[in-house]
Amino acid sequence: MRYFATKSKIMGNTVAATFDAIVIGSGISGGWAAMELCKKGLKTLLLERGRNVEHITDYGTANLNPWDFKFRLNKTDKEIQANPLRSQYADESNKHFFASDVDHPYVQEKPFSWVRGYQIGGRSLTWGRQCYRLSDLDFEANLKEGIAVDWPLRYKEIAPWYDYVEKFIGVSGRAEGLAHLPDGHFLPPMELNCIENHLADSIRKSDQNRLLTIARVANLTKNLDGRQPCKNRNLCSRGCPYGAYFSSNSSTIPAAFETGNLTLRPYAIVSEILYDSKSQKAIGVRIVDTLTGESFEYYARIIFVNASTIATTGLLLNSTSTRFPNGLGNDSGELGHNLMDHHSSAGAYGTHEQFQDRYYKGRRPCGFIIPRFRNLMPNSGLNFLRGYNIHGDGERQEWQNSMEANGFGESFKKHITTPGPWTVWMAAWGECLPYKDNTVSLHATKKDKWGLPQIVIDFSFKDNEHKMMDDAMDTSQEMLLAAGFKGVNSFNYRKPGGATVHEMGTCRMGRDPKNSVLNGNNQLHAVNNVFITDGSCMTSSASQNPSLTYMALTARACDFAVKELKKGNI
């Protein structure tokens, strides 16, 4: 990969660097924006605040065994004290892909886990790879229920873009014909194991509205564009040496480079988007070089903001001008409001006595999903709105779970080294409604080490989410009991907001500039050459893992933007 071709000093005598397009952020949606714009012939500058990560070359831990790590992937007390957040999500094998708490402080009005990946590829290196389409059940929900504002698009408008994205990234999965979790363009599905098939059978027999299917994941089960099928190592978050899962690094960025139109600029935090009141357009960006602390400006005709939900809104809030005293494009006052994250705390666990003579081989990088079955029809008689998908996983107890047994010596050794009973763990990933008072803002005085204002996050789950969690505990427990599981226990981990790492909203799409920030093409209502296609654009959260939707919206917005550019409308 080559770095920035041109480097211009804002304060010096050199001419500023000008491009056709600037993309801010190289994660899952930014990578897509850069690739699409490059493929359409635009000279594109891709800005990333972190360091470079080369596909394969920089996956230094990918092939290591447990015993190759000094503390066998346990975290040192020092790491836990210094990085209380990162240490919950990362270990020695992958912590180089997670932002340190020390260098990147933020203010939590209430506990909120803001898990970040500051490098080329962003969190696309460590994402969960689950890919589900939203449907009109989701796109119409706000309108039908009078919540927040209506989505400015419907399923038929985004469906071709889901196709387009799925064909490129490679999604394995099984078509189930569900209207509310539409089938996609799938590679052959991964395989359920004995206990999961047993649970699937039981669910099918007990309730015709429920089914259990293998997760739909961006892990290849066939060769695709030089990337190899998944080797079932289940070490994805270290980076895959086979390129078997989709990331910006494995896919979109190399494809963007191939066009000859991409300039990649790491170590560049965008501090501000520059607005020109005469042309009523954004003319470029100002960045801070994280290594030297110097400031530079880059200019372009269109700007895509893909810094990730919270950072994107922080950047807009920090981009003030006489025209936009409260943040770029913030005429509605909605910028920074309606922060959402899925809850994933509530579910159930159980063990099963059957299938003692069966086992599995290989480490499948995903589990199963029980697609949403709540509130599919209006007036379902439940005490909450919307619904949840249950994600889960069946396995036999191994040493990690059998060490609590009493006893010592040969029999104890045998106990910990032979497979125990089958178990299933499952929990609901549930929708979070958009609440105006769940917010992202900038702190008046606190700064980070580059002098940029710290972000303040004020978020909590509310009554609807808590009632949904209670329901998910009951339904999970009930499905396990019906399938003959023993020792069934429901749980609610009560994880804080952000813990699912599905931050959405704060720069929402809508039909009316008075109550939304972006239009139906992810274009700022008030500044028509700025497009925002990361999670911040989400009008509601639905209950599906959202990355696929960001990618589809990005490809769609790029298509629109370039057409508008050619028509001379931008």
Added chain:
Amino acid sequence: MLISALVSYLFIYKWINIISNPNLSLLHKKKSLIAEIAEIMIPRTETPGAKDVKVEDFILGMIEFCTDIKTQNSFINGLERFELHCLNNYHHSFLKCSHQEQIQILTYFEKDAKFRYNIINKINNKILGKPFIVKFKELAVEGYCTSKLGATIGLAYDYLPVRYDGCVILQQNQKSWATR
């Protein structure tokens, strides 16, 4: 009543004791004792035992670098109490006890460490740190199962599975997988 029992004089004494800085150099002198306890837990059979995989090195590293002060103290105090118990009841050190005595001692400590009610175990773990024997066993098992010999011979280790087969017949003497 159980709660009030916990908040006894002994409890407060224990708590003060466990928030002070631990003497880690003392711990390193007990390496052979740690190795012996681990070997009694996970002996060499037709597959390697705890000593073969040097579990003691893992345990020492974990206590020194990957454990909070509370658990460090609880572990070191526990080990001292363990040695005293051997001397008082068997009149020599654990290393010199017979195999049967060694098993007896470990069984005594395990029984002593676990309350009848799981909720009390949880409260106890949270406030005082995990009891010595419970922590020791966890570390011994983890150290064994994540070591090269433990994972590849004691258990089954599949470095590059390639395929996933979700429902295969369990082989005779099938070991469980070392990693997930």
